[in-house]
Amino acid sequence: MKKKRTASKILWVLSILTLIFLWAPMILIIVFSFSNNKYGSSWEGFTLKWYLKLFTNDQVRDALMRSLIIAGVTVVIATLIGTITAYGLYKLNFKGKQFLRTSILLPIVFPSVVTGSALLVFFTRFLHIPLGYPSIIIAHIVFCSPLAVFIILGRMQRFDWSWEEAALDLGATPFRTFLRVTGPQLLPAIMASAMLIFPWSFDDFVITYFVAGVGSTTLPIYVFSQLRFGATPVINTIGTLFVSVTMLGLLLVYLMQKRTKTGS
Amino acid sequence: MPVLDEVPASQSQAKKREKRKLALDMTAYLSPIIIIVVVFVFAPLAIILFFSFLKSGPYGEIIYTFTFENVGAMLGGGYGKIFLQSVYLAFQTNFLCILFGYPIAYYITRFGGKWKTLWIFMIIVPSWSSYLIRLYALKTLVGTKGTINSLLINLGIISEPIQILYTNFAVTMALVFAWLPFMILPIYAALEGLDRSVLEAATDLGATPFRRFFRVTLPLTRGGLLAGSILVFIPTVGEWLVPSIFGGSKIMMAGSLVAHKFTAVGNIPQGSSLAIMLAATLILILYLTIKWGGREALEKAL
Numbered sequence: 122m123k124k125k126r127t128a129s130k131i132l133w134v135l136s137i138l139t140l141i142f143l144w145a146p147m148i149l150i151i152v153f154s155f156s157n158n159k160y161g162s163s164w165e166g167f168t169l170k171w172y173l174k175l176f177t178n179d180q181v182r183d184a185l186m187r188s189l190i191i192a193g194v195t196v197v198i199a200t201l202i203g204t205i206t207a208y209g210l211y212k213l214n215f216k217g218k219q220f221l222r223t224s225i226l227l228p229i230v231f232p233s234v235v236t237g238s239a240l241l242v243f244f245t246r247f248l249h250i251p252l253g254y255p256s257i258i259i260a261h262i263v264f265c266s267p268l269a270v271f272i273i274l275g276r277m278q279r280f281d282w283s284w285e286e287a288a289l290d291l292g293a294t295p296f297r298t299f300l301r302v303t304g305p306q307l308l309p310a311i312m313a314s315a316m317l318i319f320p321w322s323f324d325d326f327v328i329t330y331f332v333a334g335v336g337s338t339t340l341p342i343y344v345f346s347q348l349r350f351g352a353t354p355v356i357n358t359i360g361t362l363f364v365s366v367t368m369l370g371l372l373l374v375y376l377m378q379k380r381t382k383t384g385s
Numbered sequence: 386m387p388v389l390d391e392v393p394a395s396q397s398q399a400k401k402r403e404k405r406k407l408a409l410d411m412t413a414y415l416s417p418i419i420i421i422v423v424v425f426v427f428a429p430l431a432i433i434l435f436f437s438f439l440k441s442g443p444y445g446e447i448i449y450t451f452t453f454e455n456v457g458a459m460l461g462g463g464y465g466k467i468f469l470q471s472v473y474l475a476f477q478t479n480f481l482c483i484l485f486g487y488p489i490a491y492y493i494t495r496f497g498g499k500w501k502t503l504w505i506f507m508i509i510v511p512s513w514s515s516y517l518i519r520l521y522a523l524k525t526l527v528g529t530k531g532t533i534n535s536l537l538i539n540l541g542i543i544s545e546p547i548q549i550l551y552t553n554f555a556v557t558m559a560l561v562f563a564w565l566p567f568m569i570l571p572i573y574a575a576l577e578g579l580d581r582s583v584l585e586a587a588t589d590l591g592a593t594p595f596r597r598f599f600r601v602t603l604p605l606t607r608g609g610l611l612a613g614s615i616l617v618f619i620p621t622v623g624e625w626l627v628p629s630i631f632g633g634s635k636i637m638m639a640g641s642l643v644a645h646k647f648t649a650v651g652n653i654p655q656g657s658s659l660a661i662m663l664a665a666t667l668i669l670i671l672y673l674t675i676k677w678g679g680r681e682a683l684e685k686a687l
Contacts, residue, residue, distance in 0.1 A: 128594070129492070129495070129496045132488055132489075132491060132492040132495075132496065133492060133496070135485075135488040135489065135492070136488060136489040136492040136493070136504075139485050139486075139488070139489045139565070140489070140504075140507055140508075142485075142562065142565075143507075143508070143511050143562070143565060143566065144507070144511070145526065146519065146522035146523040146525065146526045146562075147511070147514070147519065147522050149522060149525060149526055149532055150518075150521070150522045150525055153525070160530070161525070162525055162528075162530060162531060162532060162535065163532065163535055202417045202418060202421070205413075205414050205417065206414065206415060206417065206418040208414055209410065209411065209413075209414025209415045210414075210415070212410070212414075213407060213410055213411060213414065213415075215407060215411060221415070221418075221419070221422075223675075224422045224426070224427075225418060225422060226671075227422070227426055228421075228422075228426055230619050230667060230671055231623070231664060231667060232620070232622065232623020232624075232625075232639075232640050232643075232663055232664075232667060233623065233625070233640075234623055234625050234640045234643045234644050234647075234660065234663070235623065235643065235660045235663050235664045235667075236426075238433065238643060238644075238647045238656055238657070238660045239429035239430055239432070239433045239660060240425065240429050241647065242429065242432055242433050242436060242653060242657065243425070243428065243429035243432055246432070246436075246447075246653075247428075247432055259425065262421070263421055263425045263426065266417075266418060266421055267418075267421075270418065320513055320515075324515045324516060324517070326516070326517050326626070327625055327626065327644075330648075331647065331648075341515065341517050344515075344517055344518065344521065345517060348521055348524075348630070356518075356521060357525075359518070360515075360518040360521065360522060363514055363515045363518050364510065364514050364518075367510055367513045367514050368510055370513075371506065371509060371510060371513065375502075375506075
């Protein structure tokens, strides 16, 4: 018994050290976002001036708006495509299905630099699409839709399909069945995919950097450009807000799951 | 016997109708994704494959003559070495993530108790936070003017800042820092799914805890290790941000090489050939993964 306790203590120490490794840098920038130091890398007394600077910074506001618009459009389109594709892949049997599934995996597993550079060359040398919103949104849909497909497909496999059969047997048209029975049942899966895709699209730096062209600064691109000029405390504030929003979002998901569990 | 003759005819008609319905359904459900895959994945790849056999002029323009120059440069020059180094770094990262990730996943499963949710929360948050911001935060900590150095100087332990950035150590640390959560979570899921009675049986039959871990627990959580390795290894091979922030020009990886050729040098043919090489490397890895671990493991990992 005593041996077990020492084993658990050693594991506890290792786990805490790992957690510190994962969190120390984040906690540091959160602390420094309230520090007076103008390089944002040491503590010189409490201030909120960097937050004030952040909220009055037009560049940041523009970049944030751009990122939100791109992520919003991407989530809607990618989730829509993901839902109907997953439904098709689940229901239909045809030759080449495995090949199609593997092809859909490609944009997810390809390194972002490959996807980004291939799309850049494709857009500028072949399609002649203007770089900016169109190219960024297309690129985001390309790497987000496959993710939506597999998230929703995964949930469909644990699904009770008898409701749909019942509706069809009782004479509902396929469209009506989807709208009234299958769709609402799929809603949690669709929500889950949207919740995952939004940060994916919002945070993406590499692919966006390739296809953005000049003047379409998204928030991650803004952060990256500031890094080049040397760190500023404003990035600390952006980082702090990022982590806070992530935590709030996750907390919300957790509470929602808990409520539906106790509710049913 | 006219009646019997009619049956096959109507059957083939039904089959035809079914086939037409399948084609219609496929168009309805699958055409958007097929357009995405064909037009925006395969076609761009084909184009950069084509460009990789061309030459770049002195001002970054593309000269339309067929050449094996880029392929030759890759196999002969230092590029091949950088590719090997990327694969090596990915292996190393993967191994270190298992080494650090397994104990914490094991601890949470066995001894997490009422804090389990909090532990998992603390691991999920970093995996969801902005990747770029996390790397920036790490740089704030270890940079030349970073917190660790200024703290040590202020305490009088060192007089000159320690050079942590732009070393192999920094790149490895940043890679592990970035990808560790993606290893912990699948291992944790696998450990949670473990049947406790199997472990009890092993103990009852006289296995030492050590032996039990290596002969029972570890093999039974292979699925989680595989899923975690897919999530860590594949993106690490093509990494760009970590080597560019923490390796500078000293430690290059395949991804940073591609990005460098496209964004800094502007040599599209050379960049294309490197990107094709990287894509080919990844397809090979993907093929091996599916062969060894099965497609389910790959799709489940996502």
